[in-house]
Amino acid sequence: MISKKMEALVKNNSVIRVMFEEGQLMAKEFGAQNVYDFSLGNPNIPAPEKVREVIKRLLEEEDPVVLHGYMNNAGFPEVRKKIADSLNKRFDTSFDENNIMMCSGAAEGLNCALKAVLNPGDEVVTFAPYFVEYKNYVANYDGILKAVQPDRKDFMPDIESFSSLINSKTKAVIINNPNNPAGVIYDEDTIKKIAAVMEEKEKEYGQEIYLIADEPYRELVYTDKKVPYVSKYYKNSIICYSFSKTLSLPGERIGYLLIPDECAGHEELFSAVTIANRVIGCVNAPSLFQKVVAECIDEKADIAFYAKNREALLNGLRECGFDCIEPEGAFYLFMKTPVEDEKEFVAEAKKEHILLVPGSSFCCSGYVRIAYCVDYGTIINSMPGFKKLAERYGISK
Amino acid sequence: MISKKMEALVKNNSVIRVMFEEGQLMAKEFGAQNVYDFSLGNPNIPAPEKVREVIKRLLEEEDPVVLHGYMNNAGFPEVRKKIADSLNKRFDTSFDENNIMMCSGAAEGLNCALKAVLNPGDEVVTFAPYFVEYKNYVANYDGILKAVQPDRKDFMPDIESFSSLINSKTKAVIINNPNNPAGVIYDEDTIKKIAAVMEEKEKEYGQEIYLIADEPYRELVYTDKKVPYVSKYYKNSIICYSFSKTLSLPGERIGYLLIPDECAGHEELFSAVTIANRVIGCVNAPSLFQKVVAECIDEKADIAFYAKNREALLNGLRECGFDCIEPEGAFYLFMKTPVEDEKEFVAEAKKEHILLVPGSSFCCSGYVRIAYCVDYGTIINSMPGFKKLAERYGISK
Numbered sequence: 001m002i003s004k005k006m007e008a009l010v011k012n013n014s015v016i017r018v019m020f021e022e023g024q025l026m027a028k029e030f031g032a033q034n035v036y037d038f039s040l041g042n043p044n045i046p047a048p049e050k051v052r053e054v055i056k057r058l059l060e061e062e063d064p065v066v067l068h069g070y071m072n073n074a075g076f077p078e079v080r081k082k083i084a085d086s087l088n089k090r091f092d093t094s095f096d097e098n099n100i101m102m103c104s105g106a107a108e109g110l111n112c113a114l115k116a117v118l119n120p121g122d123e124v125v126t127f128a129p130y131f132v133e134y135k136n137y138v139a140n141y142d143g144i145l146k147a148v149q150p151d152r153k154d155f156m157p158d159i160e161s162f163s164s165l166i167n168s169k170t171k172a173v174i175i176n177n178p179n180n181p182a183g184v185i186y187d188e189d190t191i192k193k194i195a196a197v198m199e200e201k202e203k204e205y206g207q208e209i210y211l212i213a214d215e216p217y218r219e220l221v222y223t224d225k226k227v228p229y230v231s232k233y234y235k236n237s238i239i240c241y242s243f244s245k246t247l248s249l250p251g252e253r254i255g256y257l258l259i260p261d262e263c264a265g266h267e268e269l270f271s272a273v274t275i276a277n278r279v280i281g282c283v284n285a286p287s288l289f290q291k292v293v294a295e296c297i298d299e300k301a302d303i304a305f306y307a308k309n310r311e312a313l314l315n316g317l318r319e320c321g322f323d324c325i326e327p328e329g330a331f332y333l334f335m336k337t338p339v340e341d342e343k344e345f346v347a348e349a350k351k352e353h354i355l356l357v358p359g360s361s362f363c364c365s366g367y368v369r370i371a372y373c374v375d376y377g378t379i380i381n382s383m384p385g386f387k388k389l390a391e392r393y394g395i396s397k
Numbered sequence: 398m399i400s401k402k403m404e405a406l407v408k409n410n411s412v413i414r415v416m417f418e419e420g421q422l423m424a425k426e427f428g429a430q431n432v433y434d435f436s437l438g439n440p441n442i443p444a445p446e447k448v449r450e451v452i453k454r455l456l457e458e459e460d461p462v463v464l465h466g467y468m469n470n471a472g473f474p475e476v477r478k479k480i481a482d483s484l485n486k487r488f489d490t491s492f493d494e495n496n497i498m499m500c501s502g503a504a505e506g507l508n509c510a511l512k513a514v515l516n517p518g519d520e521v522v523t524f525a526p527y528f529v530e531y532k533n534y535v536a537n538y539d540g541i542l543k544a545v546q547p548d549r550k551d552f553m554p555d556i557e558s559f560s561s562l563i564n565s566k567t568k569a570v571i572i573n574n575p576n577n578p579a580g581v582i583y584d585e586d587t588i589k590k591i592a593a594v595m596e597e598k599e600k601e602y603g604q605e606i607y608l609i610a611d612e613p614y615r616e617l618v619y620t621d622k623k624v625p626y627v628s629k630y631y632k633n634s635i636i637c638y639s640f641s642k643t644l645s646l647p648g649e650r651i652g653y654l655l656i657p658d659e660c661a662g663h664e665e666l667f668s669a670v671t672i673a674n675r676v677i678g679c680v681n682a683p684s685l686f687q688k689v690v691a692e693c694i695d696e697k698a699d700i701a702f703y704a705k706n707r708e709a710l711l712n713g714l715r716e717c718g719f720d721c722i723e724p725e726g727a728f729y730l731f732m733k734t735p736v737e738d739e740k741e742f743v744a745e746a747k748k749e750h751i752l753l754v755p756g757s758s759f760c761c762s763g764y765v766r767i768a769y770c771v772d773y774g775t776i777i778n779s780m781p782g783f784k785k786l787a788e789r790y791g792i793s794k
Contacts, residue, residue: 001605001662003516003538006669041748046461056457057709064443068646090563104501104650119400136676141400253501253650262712265398272403275410281505286683287648366453387772 009136023355030353036382037355038370039179041332045306047248048299053290058229068287069216074270074277075102075256075285079294084254086297090171091229093260101163101257101274102285105250109240109257110137111280112173113212116272118143122171127157129334129362129369131180131214143171147363155182155325155334159193173198177227178217181362182370185225185328190232195234208236216255217330219300222307225328235262238269239287243293245331247376248301254289270394306331309372309379316383320390320397331373334359338393342368348392352379352385406533427750428432433779435767436752438711438729439579440467442703442770444645445696451689459773465684470675472499472653476691480653483694488626490657498671499682501760502647506637506654507534508677511542511569511674513669519568524554526578526731528611530722533572540568544760545636551570551736552722553729554760563598569607570595574624575614575726578759582622582725585630592631603660605621613639613652615695619704622725632659635666642728645698646761651686686769703728706769706776713780714767717787718794728770731756735790739765745789747784 004011019039027035058067074080079096087095100187101110114124120142126134128147138145148162165326166173175194177186198209213230218241221227231237259270277284309326317324323336339347342358342365349356349368359367372379390396399407414420416436424432437524455464472479477494486493498508509522517539523531525544545559564571572591574583583591595606610627615638619622628634639652656667674681707724716723720733734742739755739762746753747766769776787793 002513002665002669005516006513006672008415009672010665010668013668020417040467044462046467051465052456052461056453059449059452064449065441065645068444068448070437070439070647104679107680116399116403119402132727133676135782137678140676204777248462251464251466251468251681253680253683268399268407271410274400275403275406279406279530279537280677280679282532282677283504283650284502284648286650286686288685289683293401374556 005139007273012331021396022350026353033377033381035353035355036378036385038374038382039103039355039357040371041371043245043250043301043373044375045248045301048296048301050299051247051249052293054215055288058288062291067145067291071284071287073284074274076287076290076320077157079290080256082294082297083128085178087258090328091232093229093231095258095260098270099258099260101253101270101277102290103257103277104253104282104285105244105255106214106240106242107133107137108156108253108268108277108280108282109242109255110134110174110212110214111140112257112273112276113210113238113240114138114141115276115280117171117210121169124166124172124174125162125165125170126174127162129179129359129364129367130174131176132361134174150182150364155179155184156186156190157194159197159394162194162223163201166197166209168205170201170209172212174214175230176214178220180217181332181335181357181359182314182325183327183330183332185221185223185227187225188228191228191230191233198234202236210263213239214238215239216245219246220303220306220331222310222330223328227329230358231258231260231262234262235276236264242351243258245301247296249289252286252289254285254293256285280371306373309374309376312376313370313372316379317386320383320386322386322390322397331371333372334367335370336367337363337388339394340366342366343390345389349385352388354382354385400771402536404428405632408419423750428776430774432750432752433770433782434752435771435779436754438768438770440642440645440647440698440770441772442698442700444699445693445694446662447693448644451692452685455685455688459688464688468684471671472683473684473764476687477653479691479694484655488629490626490628492655492657496655496657498568498674499687500652500654500674501650501679501682502641502652503611503637503639504530504534505674505677505679507531507571507609507611508537509670509673510607510635510637511535511538511540511671512677514523514568514607516698518566520564521568521571522562523558523571524559525754526576526761526764527571528573528577529758532620547579547761552576553583553587553776554591559591559753560594563594565602565604567598567606569609571609571611572627573611575617577614577721577727578611578729578754578756579731580724580727580729581722582620582624583617584622585625587614588625588627588630595631599633606698607660608634610634610636612636612780613642617700617703617728618726619707619724624726628655628657628659628714632657632663634636635660643697644693646686646689648682648778649686651682651690656701661692666713688738702751703770706771706773709773710767710769710777713776714783716794717783718792719783719787728768729767730767731764733764735787737763737790739763742786746782746786751782751784751786758778
């Protein structure tokens with residue numbers, strides 16, 4: 001009945017649904033407060049109060065025909081200009097509205113970028129551990145995703161292996177910074193190394209290789225580390241941004257895609273992503289929220305909440321004896337499992353009512369992802385369970 | 398630089414942009430009030446007042462983490478239930494939330510449906526004149542769109558030619574009712590004939606052929622004619638609905654896709670469209686507006702405005718001597734041009750500052766589309782220009 005491409009996805013999805021339903025059944029059986037669900041990357045802090053104020057004001061002041069109306073598929077020009085101005089102030093860049101297309105979150109931005117550049121059989125390289133949907137996004141356009149394994153010391157990309165994965169079919173590289181699920185930040189030195197390899201390979205193969213930066217977690221940083229603005233290091237950059245996490249608006253599907261002037265074929269590429277936005281069926285980013293994010297461009301959901309969770313979780317797990325990568329950004333902690341088969345650990349954790357995602361879902365086995373965008377109480381109350389797990393595996397201090 | 402598939406789209410898009418820019422230049426040169434732009438299908442009546450009220454109330458009453466948050470990719474279950482209940486009341490159906498997936502307008506619904514069912518090389522049949530994007534949507538999944546020419550007497554589908562276009566590769570049929578651009582409504586008799594052909598062909602080829610109904614104009618009807626609910630006539634139906642026109646919210650991208658229980662492979666198909674929604678990058682329909690449309694399900698933008706425009710335009714053009722198809726729904730009038738090459742007529746009309754879309758854009762030459770979702774004054778003030786055109790072509794009464 002359904003297409004061959006979708007068959008595999010439907011099959012795989014059932015597995016995820018079973019996991020989700022199990023969690024719901026557990027919550028029913030044991031009470032939601034006794035189930036520690038760390039499986040979802042769903043922001044759980046409210047949007048800044050200003051979001052509400054701006055919506056109310058827009059409803060009063062703007063003509064509804066404009067406020068809820070169609071506009072250029074790239075979005076309202078004045079919204080794009082405001083975002084460009086804000087980026088220029090923060091990153092010393094010189095963008096304007098012609099560099100920015102509003103889209104339905106970073107996910108749709110990635111799809112537009114990939115649809116714009118990929119021919120069937122083209123390859124895209126990314127860095128494990130990586131967001132599982134990248135594979136599906138690339139497959140939408142009959143491309144092939146290749147993953148570079150990380151240096152397990154610090155979860156920075158293995159640059160040599162990166163270099164060896166690029167060939168004449170490579171059309172794009174996707175980075176996710178800060179990284180979901182590892183929580184690490186690729187610093188300036190790392191970005192420079194990635195850019196150097198890509199420049200060299202562009203020369204070697206005589207073709208453009210686009211660096212697509214997926215940046216929904218850009219503003220969620222807990223250390224002094226800076227998240228480099230990639231277009232300053234590599235000219236053929238495409239940046240996909242989402243307000244989902246910054247403003248806690250994940251359900252509203254609002255973000256943008258940025259192509260700098262210096263990017264090869266900027267004008268044609270910008271037309272292509274804008275048309276992709278249209279023909280994928282998104283047509284344009286939701287109009288009211290375009291205007292909302294423009295007015296809230298300097299706002300940020302209160303990430304002190306995540307910071308507190310992060311510290312409690314990291315300290316708690318380390319005290320138990322677990323080996324954790326220190327999260328620098330996003331809201332995930334990637335933890336080494338005391339057993340090679342992390343799926344076994346996930347199953348054992350479930351017995352303690354702790355729900356985790358196996359690293360193999362991110363192409364990086366031997367680890368689990370713990371999403372700490374949860375109630376503080378969930379973290380504190382899950383610790384006895386983690387302690388028991390540590391004891392069971394003989395790693396408790 | 399860009400993919401082969403996008404190259405043609407970018408090239409074609411430049412033509413449309415040139416047309417649009419010409420219109421803007423004309424407005425600058427002659428004053429916007431002296432340019433009669435009938436080229437865009439952009440609703441120009443405000444959303445019902447209740448939309449504003451509901452948004453304000455939701456902002457006060459709902460937890461922002463839920464209101465702006467992720468939900469199941471199919472949408473909030475209670476929203477889907479409300480829509481199902483409303484349909485059941487209106488059409489004597491028996492849908493529930495499991496039949497409805499919220500999506501970013503009918504355009505994205507169509508994409509999800511096509512992604513769910515098409516393998517490369519599969520064929521989709523539609524009825525000319527048809528919305529130009531259908532071709533792009535089908536091409537997204539490497540399908541081939543075939544068009545049935547209308548009976549030019551009444552612009553109803555030519556059923557014999559429809560039957561002859563279906564073969565073993567046909568996976569779906571798209572109908573758009575009321576029709577853009579012809580403004581006609583396919584009545585019960587027509588839907589029954591279409592269904593009968595499809596049932597016969599399903600048997601002949603031993604496979605499902607899905608009837609995808611694109612219904613953004615369902616509530617925009619100016620006569621007593623009823624728009625049949627297709628699932629009551631054909632079991633393998635998929636209905637794509639948008640609130641863009643009904644509630645004048647085109648920029649907000651909110652609609653739904655409906656698959657009835659009796660549709661072959663309902664459960665698997667519903668999973669497939671929901672996953673398609675996710676992997677296309679839309680993820681979910683905008684959350685706030687899901688709740689808004691549920692609360693405004695019985696509201697309708699004031700279509701008396703379009704009705705008045707329709708009458709003035711139809712009478713005015715007929716008085717000039719033009720041969721018009723009487724519009725029954727949507728907000729388009731399809732007019733026979735007094736010269737076979739309608740592009741020549743479009744060029745001549747431009748000299749009178751009248752902007753029209755040639756029928757060949759809808760796979761139906763010899764006609765032009767006149768979108769009457771414009772100011773009433775535009776219609777009245779354009780009439781001297783239409784009169785001159787009629788005189789020029791020697792058809793004036």
